[in-house]
Amino acid sequence: MTALHPQPRSGVLDIQAYVPGKSGAPGLAKVFKLSSNETPLGPSPRAIAAYQAVAAHLEDYPDGAATELREAIGRAFGLDPDRIVCGAGSDDLLNLLARAYLADGDEAIYTTHGFLVYPIAMLGTGAKPVVAAETNYTASVDTILATLTKKTKIVFLANPNNPTGTYISFDEVKRLHRGLPSQVLLVLDAAYAEYVRRNDYESGIELVATSDNVVMTRTFSKIHGLAAVRLGWMFGPADVVAAINRIRGPFNVNAPAIAAGIAAIADHEHQERARQHNSRWLDWLAEEIEKLGLKVTPSVANFLLIHFPETKGRTAKEADAFLTARGLILRQVAVYKLPHALRMSVGTEEANRLVVAALKEFLAKTA
Ligand SMILES: Cc1ncc(COP(=O)(O)O)c(C=O)c1O
Numbered sequence: 323m324t325a326l327h328p329q330p331r332s333g334v335l336d337i338q339a340y341v342p343g344k345s346g347a348p349g350l351a352k353v354f355k356l357s358s359n360e361t362p363l364g365p366s367p368r369a370i371a372a373y374q375a376v377a378a379h380l381e382d383y384p385d386g387a388a389t390e391l392r393e394a395i396g397r398a399f400g401l402d403p404d405r406i407v408c409g410a411g412s413d414d415l416l417n418l419l420a421r422a423y424l425a426d427g428d429e430a431i432y433t434t435h436g437f438l439v440y441p442i443a444m445l446g447t448g449a450k451p452v453v454a455a456e457t458n459y460t461a462s463v464d465t466i467l468a469t470l471t472k473k474t475k476i477v478f479l480a481n482p483n484n485p486t487g488t489y490i491s492f493d494e495v496k497r498l499h500r501g502l503p504s505q506v507l508l509v510l511d512a513a514y515a516e517y518v519r520r521n522d523y524e525s526g527i528e529l530v531a532t533s534d535n536v537v538m539t540r541t542f543s544k545i546h547g548l549a550a551v552r553l554g555w556m557f558g559p560a561d562v563v564a565a566i567n568r569i570r571g572p573f574n575v576n577a578p579a580i581a582a583g584i585a586a587i588a589d590h591e592h593q594e595r596a597r598q599h600n601s602r603w604l605d606w607l608a609e610e611i612e613k614l615g616l617k618v619t620p621s622v623a624n625f626l627l628i629h630f631p632e633t634k635g636r637t638a639k640e641a642d643a644f645l646t647a648r649g650l651i652l653r654q655v656a657v658y659k660l661p662h663a664l665r666m667s668v669g670t671e672e673a674n675r676l677v678v679a680a681l682k683e684f685l686a687k688t689a
Pocket of ligand 1 (some may be wrong): 341359410482484541542553554
């Protein structure tokens with residue numbers, strides 16, 4: 323007779339654990355990590371200094387309410403700090419939102435190539451992830467609305483989306499919101515908002531401010547270059563904020579992260595430099611890679627989705643091996659239902675030029 327074992331709740335064993343992008347290549351001294359949408363500029367020097375200063379007081383607990391950080395974010399965006407919650411990365415907040423609003427038997431919607439943390443967060447609560455089909459690698463408001471049922475509790479939408487880099491306009495987000503019953507929570511994940519240069523884009527602030535069922539999440543991991551310290555924030559209706567504050571860890575954001583975040587959000591010049599670097603090299607990469615005969619999905623973020631043929635010798639998998647051997651680490655995205663593509667972060671000028679040269683060599687070799 324076998325003994326009974328502790329069992330996780332239903333859904334947990336259906337989770338495929340998140341696998342982060344590779345960070346190295348064996349045997350190579352110099353690698354360019356272009357697999358996790360990090361910034362090639364690093365953090366603001368002011369954020370590094372603020373982070374280091376906290377090292378003298380590691381014996382102290384952080385401010386559990388992250389008050390100064392919420393105030394700094396509030397100043398930067400003109401928001402009420404009481405409507406902001408900070409988290410250990412936006413991952414933390416996405417999971418907390420799922421935990422607070424989903425239960426066994428509920429449904430939550432995300433899109434075909436949506437960010438993988440969403441189904442993981444949903445399954446962890448016992449809820450059922452429901453996939454809404456995309457059109458041209460872009461979220462479709464019509465299919466999301468058609469996917470709604472009485473059981474739907476949350477719609478998670480990354481805008482722009484990772485790994486596709488595509489976005490939907492503010493008008494489309496508003497149309498989505500209008501189509502949702504008032505008890506369904508719309509989570510707008512704007513991790514890449516700072517990079518978007520489109521007049522018809524809005525990160526979610528306006529919709530959160532004017533409705534009771536919309537939350538926007540943001541991160542310090544991307545344009546602020548603080549992925550290592552794990553820092554994110556959300557802006558939401560007062561009762562959603564109150565719910566998340568009830569279930570979050572009492573000290574879910576650490577003191578060095580709080581200090582670095584306060585300095586980073588105020589360093590507008592650093593953010594502008596990062597934006598300009600990105601705009602320039604995003605366009606350059608898309609153009610140069612398309613000239614090689616590969617399709618690139620139009621991106622408004624700090625990464626690109628590059629599509630490869632299925633012909634032997636030219637596949638995404640083989641390209642990845644070829645690039646990795648040269649210290650160029652991109653991201654395979656088969657887990658995102660994109661087995662024939664690689665995602666590349668916009669890197670330094672050196673890294674960007676090396677990738678284009680290596681892809682040219684890869685395609686010439688197999689022609
Ligand atoms: C769409 C999207 N949302 C959220 C995150 C998580 O960011 P964080 O580092 O704040 O947890 C990422 C990170 O890759 C992302 O791509």
